[in-house]
Amino acid sequence: MIQMTLIQIDNYGPWTVTPKPRTESDLxxxxxxxxxDVQRQIAAKKGLVFFTRFDNLLAVTNGLNEEDHMRIQRSIRNRYPVTISMGVGAAETAHEAQRLATIALQEKGGAQSGRKEILAINNLIENPEDSFVQAAHIDINSVTETLTDIESAFDTSFMVNKAQHYLMTKLREKGALLFFIGGDNFMSPCNGLNEEDLTKILIDIKEEIGIGLKAGIGRADNIEDAAYMADIGLEIIREGNNKEWIHLIEELQ
Ligand SMILES: Nc1nc2c(ncn2[C@@H]2O[C@H](COP(=O)(O)OP(=O)(O)OP(=O)(O)O)[C@@H](O)[C@H]2O)c(=O)[nH]1
Known part of the structure; x- marks a missing residue:
């Protein structure tokens, strides 16, 4: 099972304009x-946070228990002008886990309802043997040669965004998520997605929008190790001059 946590800034919209709109750069x-800050604390337990919408962060939190979540909330409250609420869910797919986490929090009140520092747990992974994360690190082939060094910075960003939208659309149908992690890189928590399905998605996108992609896949009981193995898989594809679409690594090396 994969465990996911939704981290939401409490009452953030009203706060950004009270008593009058706050300077955008400060926000x-x-x-x-x-x-x-949240990344540092969750990474200490081998979790990984995605910036998502910034006021709403999604994290893979296999390995973090209730106390771990509460300590992060307390630490943020002590040091920031805002508080954070969290929802936690675990399921067989990443999409279902974040859905359960979201519902748990939504049931405690709206994002702008005055709700404060709620920890809403739908379910947590209690038995470490149930903990399993499959992650795909997906990368655009030769972005430096084909886009970064040729197109304007904005147009490269537009193409990377387009690839992201296509990947999100196709992966979501399979219960997987997709997050932009910088440069031309995406991370997909994708429990249950088999190698054939991911290969087909990459081939289809190449045919539809002409963007070549490759993916390293890792499997472990936490996202840190799964993502590391996925990185190794990507390196192996690069060493073979991008002839493979995907490369799966199942053992830490
Ligand atoms: N978050 C993250 N970003 C990375 C990683 N590796 C590379 N990047 C980013 O991706 C950009 C492009 O690097 P590469 O993907 O190695 O370059 P490329 O031209 O696409 O080359 P190939 O991937 O070998 O086809 C870099 O400038 C970084 O911003 C990574 O492991 N994680």
Missing amino acids: QILQAELFA
Whole structure:
């Protein structure tokens, strides 16, 4: 099972304009610092946070228990002008896990309802033997040669976004998620997605929009190790001059 946590800034919309609109650059700094802060704390337990919408972060949290979540909330409250609420869910697919996490939090009140520092747990992985994460690290082939060094920065960003949208659409249908992690890189928590299905998705996108992709896949009881194995898989594809679409690594090396 994969466990996911939704992290939501409490009552953030009203706060950004009270008593009058706050300087946008300050809001951007707050969001970036909060993301880095939560990432540092969740990574200490081998979890991984995705910046998602910044006011809503999604994290893979296999290995974190109730106390771990509460400690992060307390630490943020002590140091930031905002508080965070969290929802936690675990399921066979990443999409279902984040859905359960979201419902648990939504049932405690809306994002702008005055709700404060709620920890809403639908279910947590109690038995470490049930903990399983499959992650795919997906990368655009030769982005430096074909886009970064040729197109304008904005147009490259537009193409990367387009690839992201196609990947999200196709992976979501299979119960998998897809997050942009910087450069031309995407991370997909994808429990239950088999190698044939992922290969077909990459081939279809190449045919539909002409963007070549490759994916390393890793499997472990936590996302840190699964993502590391996925990185190794990507390196192996690069060493073979991008002839493979995907490469699965199941053992830590
Ligand atoms: N988050 C993250 N970003 C990375 C990683 N590796 C590379 N990047 C980013 O991706 C950009 C492009 O690097 P590459 O993907 O190695 O370059 P490329 O030209 O596509 O080359 P190939 O992947 O070998 O086809 C870099 O500038 C980084 O911003 C990674 O492991 N994680």
